[in-house]
Amino acid sequence: MTEDRFKILMSAMRGYTYEAVGRGITQWANTESLLIIIGATLLETSFEKSGVVFYSIINFNVWLSIISELMPKTDEFEKAKEKWGVLSEKLRRLNNTRVLIAHHPVDTDDPVVKPHDLNTTIKAIKSKPLAPEDILAWVEEVIKASNELISFSKYLYTLCKQPEKSS
Numbered sequence: 001m002t003e004d005r006f007k008i009l010m011s012a013m014r015g016y017t018y019e020a021v022g023r024g025i026t027q028w029a030n031t032e033s034l035l036i037i038i039g040a041t042l043l044e045t046s047f048e049k050s051g052v053v054f055y056s057i058i059n060f061n062v063w064l065s066i067i068s069e070l071m072p073k074t075d076e077f078e079k080a081k082e083k084w085g086v087l088s089e090k091l092r093r094l095n096n097t098r099v100l101i102a103h104h105p106v107d108t109d110d111p112v113v114k115p116h117d118l119n120t121t122i123k124a125i126k127s128k129p130l131a132p133e134d135i136l137a138w139v140e141e142v143i144k145a146s147n148e149l150i151s152f153s154k155y156l157y158t159l160c161k162q163p164e165k166s167s
Contacts, residue, residue: 027146036051039070
């Protein structure tokens with residue numbers, strides 16, 4: 001392969017990697033919006049107000065914890081709390097990959113996402129480079145989690161809108 005053809009191929013592979021990163025970050029943003037809807041349901045407020053609250057919190061794991069704490073402490077919500085626990089753990093795991101994708105560069109020699117050489121933290125050293133196919137597999141997992149969040153938000157809405165039992 002000539003050097004020019006190699007450069008063209010590497011440029012195309014970098015473009016493919018950038019596209020995968022863009023798809024990933026976009027899908028993650030859509031997933032975050034579903035959490036805002038869940039938060040609005042639990043807070044009994046508008047999506048806009050819920051968005052102000054959640055987007056003011058910079059730590060994603062805190063978002064998940066807040067939703068957990070907002071769940072009513074009643075028997076009717078026990079199943080919802082269990083479902084949320086499973087979903088929340090899945091989202092925490094997916095967020096670890098999101099952080100890598102969002103905060104590490106695409107290597108210019110080998111079109112993968114990996115920590116910068118100056119990042120010598122243990123977490124960075126232990127992380128494996130993410131090729132475009134790894135990123136797209138992660139995007140598929142995020143889409144599945146988003147679909148689960150949609151189902152959960154509908155279930156939660158139904159629970160929250162039930163008339164209160166008189167005591």
